[in-house]
Amino acid sequence: MPSNLSSDVIIVGTGVVGCLIAEQALDAGFSVLMLEAGPRVSRDTIVENYRNLPPRLRNHWNAPYPPKPWAPHLETRTESEGASYLDLIGPNAKAYEQGYVRYAGGATWHWAGICWRMTPDDLRLKSLYGVGRDWAFSYDVLEPYYARAEHAMGVCGPRDPALQWPPNTTRSRPYPMGPIPFGPGEQRLTDVAATIGMQNLPAPQARNSGVSFDGRPPCCGNNNCFPVCPIAAKYDAATALPRIEAKGGKIITNAVAYRVETNSQKKIEAIHYFDPNKTSHSVSGKIFVLACNGIETPKLLLLSANEKNPHGVANSSDQVGRNMMDQPKLVADVEMTEPLWTGVGPVQSSSIMNTSQGDFRRDYAGAMFRMENMARSTLGGLAALEKGLYGKALDQEIRRLSACTARLTVEHEPLPLSFNRLTLSDKKDWLGLSRPRIYYDVGDYVRRSATQYTVPLLKKLAIALGATDIKISPEFLHSDHIMGGTIMGNDPVDSVVDADCRAHDHDNLFLPGGGAMTTGGSGNSTITMAALAIKAADAIVGQLNHG
Amino acid sequence: MRSPCTKLKINRRRLLLGMSALATAASFAQSRGLAESSGPPSLTDPVSHFMFVSRVLVPHELDRSVGHRIHGAFSDVEEDFDNKIKELQDLIIKTSPVDVEHFMPTLTDIKQKNTAMKIISAWYSGVVNGKSKDHTIGFESSLMYKVTNDVMTIPSYAKSAPNGWNSTAVSLLNMPSF
Structure with missing residues (x-):
């Protein structure tokens, strides 16, 4: 039977952004209702799903998260699966195979936990280098929100300012915990x-x-941050959900939002959603937050087009779905004569960041370099078996291939380019809703870089590590950092949200998260998304308090 | 760590005991060590035959309960699997190889060699590949993880106490005993 629930704050999405805003609104005394398209699944179920995968699938981070028919997400185990949801086109379509899951807790289930802040220069690309855009505010405005986000999520990091990022800036609060120790691989990379x-x-990391x-317990080096931390030592939004409920928040899972309804005063009145029986329901409230990630949020806004909003909700600028960004990634698989030994500690625990900054950014993109620290024993084992070895030769080859190989990656800073655009595909999903169609071209700025x-x-670094074979x-490829589709700016003519992630077109609609990011920088996007969420939450609470 | 010589002696002893057990029922009583560790290789128990062959193909301590699952999966996906095991077993009894390195070159029949390699692969990878799907047999019991377990974490299992690991790199030559 259709229902119509109401709450002060309606939040679509239960990832890190939605959860941070929900808690802050609840703490301020307001009622909160959250809609989640996917199911709510326990941690042990996901761990068991992972362990029961055949080893050749264990590096497919979405494999332990089978989607429900009504809430599809990208799957990568086969080519046909990969094409079954995201409709990707353009010269670099493969670089937009974004790996988010539509489960309660969102992509935080299988994020790496890495929390690089953007730098002051990252927010002023246009002014400094004549490329991209400037943010609506400076780093000094964002810094306190970064600090609050680090404490809300539990980010550990180095105490020595010389090892902190960004360099030459002041932190308003220290990290709540000290750094996690390096294993042999990351120490060797650091030295080389x-x-x-x-x-x-x-790396500062939410672990x-x-x-x-x-x-949550301390990290015990389970080396499985993705696809799932088995002990919840890494922050994931799933751990916030019981706390939100304990504070009075309501969470409706398997609720696929498909339309945002506006009234004649350009305010949002309701969100309509389908349940798994394809029955439509609606929820009404005072403030609405779409935080269902950088693809699903613009998709929902475009799906909501009608006579009042002919180009979609919040889209008088025609910028909804444009400027889609991610850090285009290249990887180098290297083989060495000496053992490096990854697989000790978290799967990622360090990065080279000084390569992301400099005057060269007038001409080409900065980039972050790092080494994957996942245990390579699965890869080494399968590769050695493939060679038809047995006995002592098999053992020796597994050990060599596991210890003496590594994957280096470089992630390039993207520019907001209006032609990188999400639109609605003519292909439909299980509910009959249009699938997201995304055109993606990394652009000459990245290609020149x-x-x-x-x-x-990358080659120089690999050779310094003693590489005898380098395959780039x-x-x-994609870095799974979805940004730009509801871009922030001061001018409603060329941006979707203001400095508080409030839609220019609708003052009770907030679109925080990666979609609001004006530029992407080279580092992982989550801590910036979290900082923007807290800034938006301040604005939401302020708006509710003042009627 | 046990020396390679000791391991070889044990392998030979097990092999001889296994052959003896198969040869006469009376020898079951004399081979209590093998019987206790892996079950008596009775003529009617296909898992015992599978374990007997596996112990020649894989020079490590093998868990019979894992072997039971591997045997069950192969029986599902391989036609006439027990007869293939019987062929390998007969060959082992006939050639008395001291280890897998000596046994594999005696497999001139490509089908027998393929069966042997599939068994080795299943113990190491923890998976039996079927035509339509893969059968995952084990995770932490997969031998490929034990080869590096002195340094590398078995993914999803704890490495140590909190922050209890360090950056010491060990030699490739320090092969764990398992």
Whole structure:
């Protein structure tokens, strides 16, 4: 039977952005209702799904998360699965195979936990280098929200300012926990990188270091941050959901939002959603937050087009769905004579960031370099078996291939380019809703960087590590950092949301998260998304308090 | 760590005991060590035959319960699997190989060699590949993880106490015993 529930704050999406806003609104005394398209699944179920995968599928991070028919997401185990949801086109379509899951808790289930802040220069690309856009505010405005986000999520990081990022800036609060120790692989990378002028920094990461934090245990080096931390030492939004309910928040799962309804005063009145029986329901409220990630949020706005909003809700600028960004990634699989030994500690725990900054950004993109620290024993084992070995030779080859190989990656900063655009596909999903169609071209700024800057540097780093064989990916890949589709700016003519992630067109609609990011930088996007969520939450609470 | 010589002696002893057990019922009583560790290789128990062959093909401690699952999966996906095991077993008894390195070159029949390699692969990878789907047999019991378990974490299992690991790199030559 159709229902019509009401709440002060309606939030679509239960990932990190939705959860941070929900808690802040609840703490301020307002009622909160959250809609989640996918199911709510326990951690042990996901861990069991992972362990029951055949080993060749264990590197497909979405494989332990089978989607429900009504809430599809990208799957990558086969080519046909890969084409079954996202309708990707353009010269770099493969670089937009975004790996988010539509489960309660969102993509935080299988994020790496890495929390690089953007730098002051990252927010002023247009002013400094004549490319991209400037943000609506400076780093000084964002810094306190970064600090609050680090404490809300439990981010550990180095105490030594020389090892902190961004350099030469002031932090308003220290990290709540000290750094996580390096294993042999990351220490070796750090030592080698230093010999060629590359500084491998211990990553700030939302992982409990040495102590419990926020009711979650300390990291015990399970080396499985993606696809799932088995002990919840890494922040994931799933751990916030019971707390939100304990504070009075209501969460409706398997509720696929498909229309945002506006009234004649251009206010949002309701969100309509389908349940798994294809029955339509609606929820009404005072403030509405769409936080269902950088693809689903613009898709929902475009799906809501009608006579009052002919181009979609919040889209008088025609910028909804444009400027889609991610850091185009290249990987180098290297083989060495000496053992490196990844697989000790978290799957990612460090990155080279000083390569992301500099005057060269007038001409080409900056980039972050890092090494995957996942245990390579699955890959080594399967590769050695493929060779038809047995006995002692098999054991020796598994050990060699596991210890003496590595994957280096370089992630390039993207520019907001209006032609990189999400539209509605004529292909429909199980509910009959249009699937997202995304055109993606990494652009000349990134291509020039790869040719002139990053690939030569990647090879130099690999050789310094003692590589005897280097295989670089032939095309750009995705980093799973979805940004730009509801871009922020001060001018309603060329942007979707204001500095608080409030839609220019509708003052009770907030679109926080990656979609609001004006530029992408080279680092992982989550901590910036979280900072924007907290800034938006301040505005939401303020707006509710003042009627 | 046990020396390679010791391991070889054990393998030979097991092999001889296994052959003896298959040869006469009376020898079951004399081979209590093998019987206790892996079950008596009775003529009517296909898993015992499978374990007997596996112990020649894979020079490590093998868990019979894992072997039971591997045997069950192969029986589902391989036609006439027990007869293939019987052929390998007969060959082992006939050639008395001291280890897998000596046994594999005696497999001139490509089908027998394929069966042997599939069994080795199943113990190491924890999966039996079927025509329409893969049968996952085990995870942490997969031998490929034990080869590096002195350093590398078995993914999703704890490495140590909180922050208890360090950056010490060990030699490739320090092969764990398992």
